[in-house]
Amino acid sequence: MQSIKNWLMAFRPKTLTACLVPIVVATALVKALHLPIDTDVVILALLASFFIQIGTNLVNDAVDFKKGADTEKRIGPQRVTQSGLFTYRQVMIGAAICFLLAVVCGVPLVMKGGTAILVIGILSVLMGYAYTMGPIPLAYFGLGDLFVILFFGLIAVMGVFFLHTHMWTFPSFWLGLQIGFHATVLIAINNLRDADQDRHVNKKTLAVRMGKSFARYEIAFLSLAPFVMNYYWWTEGFKAATLIPLLALPLALLVIKNIFQTEPSSVYNKYLGQSALLHLVFGLLLSLGFFIE
Structure with a gap:
């Protein structure tokens, strides 16, 4: 039982909203367009x-420990490799199993969506691995933020919308950018928290490259931009989708203040x-607005 709890901790369940929200909002947009x-x-x-x-989380857990980014001085949540709960090999095997299961689930989607979805699926798995592994690990070169915007925002939302409709549209692009910005707040806060430790192991996140002040303003921009961008939905006639997500604005302001x-x-x-x-509530409220249009 304890082993199961440790694996669940390694999965980092709080980060899984980054997967849920793009699929929900993309589907809600399809509904709003009466498709x-x-x-x-x-x-x-x-x-x-x-x-x-x-x-991706498991690879990050194992590799950050191996490269010295996660030590006993870590101030972030407990990591299973660093704390000795699992070995590097066990965690990497777990990651490989997860990527294999993702491929299995992706095969029917490729059959529905064709070459475009095949390319997206392959890139998603490869980039999940390359986030902290490979010759140019994205997280170690300050590319993690861009990775999240692209894969947990634009590609996720536009890909799901395409699977429903077989169309690439500007509304799905705009929606993907909104969701990607809020998803990136998580990694930006994570990198700001770990900036001093990352600097010592040459992990050049944006917080390390540009400094803590930049990281704070980045978080503020990423938190507020989706609310400003919501005006687009007003011009498209989606009044509820424009207004209902404003209920999440106090939470965004709280994050920035803190x-x-x-x-x-x-x-x-x-x-x-x-x-x-914030990412979850904004996405669900925006989805609710689309569903009741």
Whole structure:
């Protein structure tokens, strides 16, 4: 039983909203446009996304320990490799299994969506691995933020929308950018929290490259931009989708206030949870607005 709990901790369940939200909002947009929804797409896309996210988390857990980024001085949440709960090999095998399951779930999606979905699926698995592994690990070169915007925002939303409709559209692009911005708040807070430790192991995140002040303003921009961008939905006639997500604005302001008033420490783990909640609540409220249009 304890082993199961340890694996669940390694999966980092709080980060899995980054998989759920793009699929829900993309499907809600399909509904708002009065186009047919494919239930199989929703289920398979959720499973594939969860497995890719978990696999990415496991690779990150193992590799950060091996490269010295996670030590006993870590102020972030407990990591299973660093704490000795599992070996590097066990965690990497777990990651490989997750990526394999993602491929299995992705095969029916490729049959529905064709070459474009095949390319997206292959890139998603490869980039999940390359986030901390390979000759140019994205997280170690300051590319993690861009990775999240692309794969947990634009590609996720546009890909699911395409699977439902077989169309690439500007509305799905705009929606993907909104969701990607909020998903990136999580990694930006994570990198700000770990900036001093990352600097010592040459992990050049944006917080390390550009400094903590830049990281704080990046978080503020990423938190607020989706609310400003919501005006687009008003011009498209989606009044409910424009207004209902404003209920999440106080949470965004709280995240920003906390980041600017507090120096990086273990309390940032709480702020990370708040940012995950912001991503989830904004996405669900926006989806609700689309569903009732």
